[in-house]
Amino acid sequence: MANSPTDQQGITFSKVNKWYGALHVLRDIDLKVAGGEKVVVCGPSGSGKSTLIRCVNRLEEHQSGTIVVDGIEVDGTRQNIDLVRRRVGMVFQNFNLYPHLTILDNCTLAQRWVSGRSRKEAEERALHYLERVRIPDQVNKYPSQLSGGQQQRVAIARSLCMAPDIMLFDEPTSALDPELVREVLDTMAELASEGMTMICVTHEMGFARQVADRVIFMDQGTVIESASPEEFFDNPKEERTRRFLSQILH
Numbered sequence: 516m517a518n519s520p521t522d523q524q525g526i527t528f529s530k531v532n533k534w535y536g537a538l539h540v541l542r543d544i545d546l547k548v549a550g551g552e553k554v555v556v557c558g559p560s561g562s563g564k565s566t567l568i569r570c571v572n573r574l575e576e577h578q579s580g581t582i583v584v585d586g587i588e589v590d591g592t593r594q595n596i597d598l599v600r601r602r603v604g605m606v607f608q609n610f611n612l613y614p615h616l617t618i619l620d621n622c623t624l625a626q627r628w629v630s631g632r633s634r635k636e637a638e639e640r641a642l643h644y645l646e647r648v649r650i651p652d653q654v655n656k657y658p659s660q661l662s663g664g665q666q667q668r669v670a671i672a673r674s675l676c677m678a679p680d681i682m683l684f685d686e687p688t689s690a691l692d693p694e695l696v697r698e699v700l701d702t703m704a705e706l707a708s709e710g711m712t713m714i715c716v717t718h719e720m721g722f723a724r725q726v727a728d729r730v731i732f733m734d735q736g737t738v739i740e741s742a743s744p745e746e747f748f749d750n751p752k753e754e755r756t757r758r759f760l761s762q763i764l765h
Contacts, residue, residue, distance in 0.1 A: 524585045525550040525712055526571060526681065531580035533566055533736075540566050541577065542736040550585075550680075553713045555723040558733035559759065564716040567733070568683045571714070572596075572603045585680060601629075604674030608686040610666045612658040612673075618645070619654040622673045630677065637676070644672040648702050664695030668702050675706075682706065684715040720763065724748060732756050 526548040533541035540563045548554050556564045569575040570582060573589055573596045582589040584599045612621050622641035626632045632640070645651045648668040650661075658666050667687055674682060684703065688696040700722050707713055707726045717723070723730050723744055730747040732740040732755075740747065740756045748764075751757050 524583075525552065526585075526714070527581075527583045528567075529581045529583075531570065531577050531582060533563075533570060533575065533577045540736050541570070544580070544738060546731070546738060546741070548712065548714060550712055551710045553707045553726055553728045554715070554731060555727040555729075556714060556716045556731045556733060557718065557720070557723065557759075558739075562733040563736040564733050565685050568605075568685060568714050568716055571681075571683060572600050572605060574605075601677070602680045603683060604677055604679035604681070605683040605685065606667070606670050606674055606687050608689045610658070610663075610670045610690075612666055612669060614658050617655055617657060618650075618661070618669050621658070621669060622676050625673070626676050640676050641672070644675045645669070647675065647705075648672045662695060663691045664698045667691065667695075667699045671699075671702055671706075679711075681712040681714075684713065684717065686716050686718070688717065688719060718763065720748070732759060734759070 528544045528546040531541055531544040532539070544567065556567065558564050566575055570577045571584060571589065573591070576591065585602055587595050587598050589595065589599055616624065619638060619641055622645065623634065623637035626637035626640060627634060642651060642654065645654060648671055650665055650668055653661060653665060661669065687703070688699050691699065696719070700719060703715065704726050727744050730742060730744055731738055732747070734755055740751060740753045748760065751760060
């Protein structure tokens with residue numbers, strides 16, 4: 516039975532494995548993300564970071580182990596996948612906005628077709644969240660008329676319109692010009708301050724220091740280190756973590 520969205524149970528990975536053919540990309544992942552916790556996942560390219568979070572809402576299928584989201588097992592059944600996807604919002608690095616729809620329509624489409632909201636209610640919610648991400652004046656424009664940073668904030672607003680309990684961010688600033696990164700990170704920091712459960716895959720270590728409750732370092736499909744930002748940056752326990760930090764911080 517599904518739990519209510521207010522249960523805030525979070526996400527549990529137990530001995531999760533994922534292969535692409537012969538390539539073993541997730542290896543016996545044991546990880547718990549508590550309700551309301553903000554977790555940043557970092558590591559070198561190809562370490563399994565994006566695959567990890569894409570398994571949460573079954574965008575990728577894990578082959579063994581269990582993933583439980585707010586008490587619902589992500590087990591491949593259509594009922595459970597739908598229940599999980601109603602609770603989990605996701606923001607990708609390339610925005611994934613519909614280019615032929617206005618910003619307002621991008622934010623109302625799923626509300627109307629998935630959640631069954633009326634046009635009026637969907638538009639009211641969309642305007643509320645576009646205000647939250649500080650671009651309410653862009654509602655009648657098309658994605659191509661917005662900067663990359665503005666498009667990413669629209670993508671965040673679109674996810675929030677679906678009232679998720681958990682937000683997943685897959686390198687949300689990696690496709691942005693450097694001067695646009697801060698506006699997106701500021702928006703994410705505001706969400707974090709309001710207590711939403713978040714997992715963010717990112718190379719933005721300043722954001723990790725500022726916002727995360729915990730930083731997870733992955734390499735070759737395994738969790739190498741899991742620590743508070745202070746411990747992670749100032750006193751990492753693993754040599755592999757120290758080598759990674761020396762490369763990206765200097």
